Amino acid sequence: MKLLMVAIPNHHFFQWVNQLKDSGYEVYWFDVTDGGPQSPKIEWVTQIKGWKLKWNFPFRSTIKKRLPKLYKCIQKYNEHDVSKAFQNALTTIQPDIVHCFEMQLAGLPILPIMEQNTIPLIYSSWGSDVFYFKELGVSKQELERFYKRTNYLVTDCQRDYHLAVKNGFNNRFLGVFPGNGGLTINNSNIKPVSERPIILIKGYDDGVGKASIVLKALELVSVKLLDYKQIVIYSADDSIQKQIQHSKILSSLPFTIHSRYTFIQNKELLELMGKSCLHIANSISDGMPNALLEAMSMGAFPIQSNPGQVTEEVLVHGKNGLLIANPLDVKEIAKHIETALKDDSLRQQAQDFNVNFMQRQYNRTTLQPKIQTLYQTVYSEYQ
Structure with a gap:
């Protein structure tokens, strides 16, 4: 054939x-x-x-x-x-x-x-x-x-x-x-909830992707909740780096930025997801995001937009992740970030469910x- x-x-x-x-x-x-x-x-x-x-x-x-x-x-x-x-x-x-x-x-x-x-x-x-x-x-x-x-x-x-x-x-x-x-899932890279210091953000901000709204939301999050956290942005548009540089609050936080135009190996991204407490991705349009599925498979707690109700096919709000109802609502996203960072048991429950679910459905x-x-x-x- x-x-x-x-x-x-x-x-x-x-x-x-x-x-x-x-x-x-x-x-x-x-x-x-x-x-x-x-x-x-x-x-x-x-x-x-x-x-x-x-x-x-x-x-x-x-x-x-x-x-x-x-x-x-x-x-x-x-x-x-x-x-x-x-x-x-x-x-x-x-x-x-x-x-x-x-x-x-x-x-x-x-x-x-x-x-x-x-x-x-x-x-x-x-x-x-x-x-x-x-x-x-x-x-x-x-x-x-x-x-x-x-x-x-x-x-x-x-x-x-x-x-x-x-x-x-x-x-x-x-x-x-x-x-x-x-997905190819390497369980050895899936860290326990207590060993996840990274907040991982998808950095698309191209009209459809709305990472800039996520950064504005971070400015509203309690500084105490961000203590000992490292913020990593991958596939970041140039505008995201400028936004961080021009913000007094954001520029004081520990950021690592991987440009959209500098390819990050998928293996490296999966390892990052395996030690991230949160994976945040926000857009006004998408299919089923591959990055979301990968993050779930590696145990990162997903905070994800839900354009056209597609994300809710794999995420139940408050159970195995948090759904962003309005991708342009800075306060809503900030509230989700604070909710997830405050609740270790929610993140543990989500990690256990998501890793098993991905193994069954997307292996x-x-x-x-x-x-x-x-x-x-x-x-x-x-x-």
Whole structure:
């Protein structure tokens, strides 16, 4: 069986694809953005890259960096069309199945070509592309057209399945799977509640992510509760560092910041989660956040926003975490932080429940045969 994956270069995509290693399937990856070199994370996969540039002219990188407007004009004439490159890949590979990860960046660019054939198309929804499609620049007409061509749907939460049906999807639903294909849980890195000095915050502040509101909430938290705590922010936008520098209260606290543009190894992030008393993530739109699932698996107490009621599929407020009802409400988030820091027994209860729940429901080893069978199911239906 030949599988052609269409996706941007992304850690979660690589993790999903690696669930197919040694499955016997021939797996190809069409890098829809043609970004960067071949990925060593999936070196066993045939990677279709280097298709975009017609001519890699001298000093191209320098011009891109120093004269972006000129570079943009040049590239209008120096880039191959994505649809033609994808058509060439289809013609060469003759895949049995095409699997597209995310709609806006990966699905819509290949849609005109997929509409000209009957190859079974699987679509995995990612992040906000179902819930927040209008704000991401996808029209209702484009959405419905894409759903019409999609034969099979995979989501990372029940919410997105119901939204897809509401917006016109009426073909086969293959089920809910974590976007990264499951979690590898190292129990030796899961520290007891008494050995968790870190408050860990996801630092996206890009319009959808609202880490800046979390920082404003921290300014309201009792200083005594923050004694002996280290605050670590990962995937931080540049605006977050500036916010801390310009705040008298925040700048006096012990922060460690990992920039969004400096890659932090997933193993390192999981180790941080394993010794964090809290994991706080706040946004106005998301699918089922992989970071939330990872934090739960490592025993960090989750304080998480709940856009479209997706987070409540795994979190019960006051039992195994705290749900942020209004991601723009500074006082609400501050109250949640204080509640969690004051209540060791709540955090202990949540840690015990979440670690066991993640082991049962999201363990990578358990999910691997289910993911491999998913493709066999599609293949069998088209023979």
